[in-house]
Amino acid sequence: AQSVTQPDIHITVSEGASLELRCNYSYGATPYLFWYVQSPGQGLQLLLKYFSGDTLVQGIKGFEAEFKRSQSSFNLRKPSVHWSDAAEYFCAVGAKEYGNKLVFGAGTILRVKS
Amino acid sequence: DAGVIQSPRHEVTEMGQEVTLRCKPISGHNSLFWYRQTMMRGLELLIYFNNNVPIDDSGMPEDRFSAKMPNASFSTLKIQPSEPRDSAVYFCASHWGSVTDTQYFGPGTRLTVL
Numbered sequence: 001a002q003s004v005t006q007p008d009i010h011i012t013v014s015e016g017a018s019l020e021l022r023c024n025y026s027y028g029a030t031p032y033l034f035w036y037v038q039s040p041g042q043g044l045q046l047l048l049k050y051f052s053g054d055t056l057v058q059g060i061k062g063f064e065a066e067f068k069r070s071q072s073s074f075n076l077r078k079p080s081v082h083w084s085d086a087a088e089y090f091c092a093v094g095a096k097e098y099g100n101k102l103v104f105g106a107g108t109i110l111r112v113k114s
Numbered sequence: 115d116a117g118v119i120q121s122p123r124h125e126v127t128e129m130g131q132e133v134t135l136r137c138k139p140i141s142g143h144n145s146l147f148w149y150r151q152t153m154m155r156g157l158e159l160l161i162y163f164n165n166n167v168p169i170d171d172s173g174m175p176e177d178r179f180s181a182k183m184p185n186a187s188f189s190t191l192k193i194q195p196s197e198p199r200d201s202a203v204y205f206c207a208s209h210w211g212s213v214t215d216t217q218y219f220g221p222g223t224r225l226t227v228l
Contacts, residue, residue: 032214041221042221042222043205043220044217046217051214096212096213099162099169100145100212100213101147101159101162102159103159104156107156
């Protein structure tokens with residue numbers, strides 16, 4: 001069965017520091033990978049997605065992610081974190097073989113200290 | 115576009131009562147998803163519709179839960195009778211096309227069952 005693992009429940013970084021959030025997936029099919037962000041009291045918003053082509057994808061708000069098939073990973077990065085990036089981040093995976101649905105990871109809560 | 119609209123935003127009810135959550139997807143989208151978010155279980159897909167037809171309801175926890183989509187612009191999720199363990203945030207999301215397309219989430223309904 002498909003699964004997504006986000007090993008870090010909480011991460012704290014200083015404003016201006018770099019960020020990397022980890023995501024590993026287990027999927028029998030060719031995966032489509034997504035990162036979503038959820039601010040407190042709000043729904044999820046797409047940051048970026050990968051389904052083919054260049055394995056380094058750029059998203060909104062200065063985020064990027066790299067798909068590494070050999071490591072079954074899709075880690076999210078940002079070179080310099082802003083206080084407004086404090087939120088919860090979800091990695092998700094889907095595949096055409098499983099219809100339109102996505103499987104979400106447990107999420108990583110990002111705290112930014114000034 | 116107004117985005118995905120959910121109502122009510124907050125619902126407090128007593129155990130045993132019927133609860134109906136409502137969702138209006140983005141106009142033109144042909145897939146609609148209902149999710150439940152809790153601290154213990156994270157974000158779970160309950161059911162999704164494609165062209166108003168339920169495609170996968172394997173995530174619906176039990177017979178107390180039911181969902182309908184009578185037309186392309188409206189869906190309901192009903193819990194009858196409600197129980198305290200149903201307390202969660204329920205999200206509706208929609209998209210157009212396939213699994214590679216972005217899911218747009220509503221703001222959620224926070225349900226508290228006393």
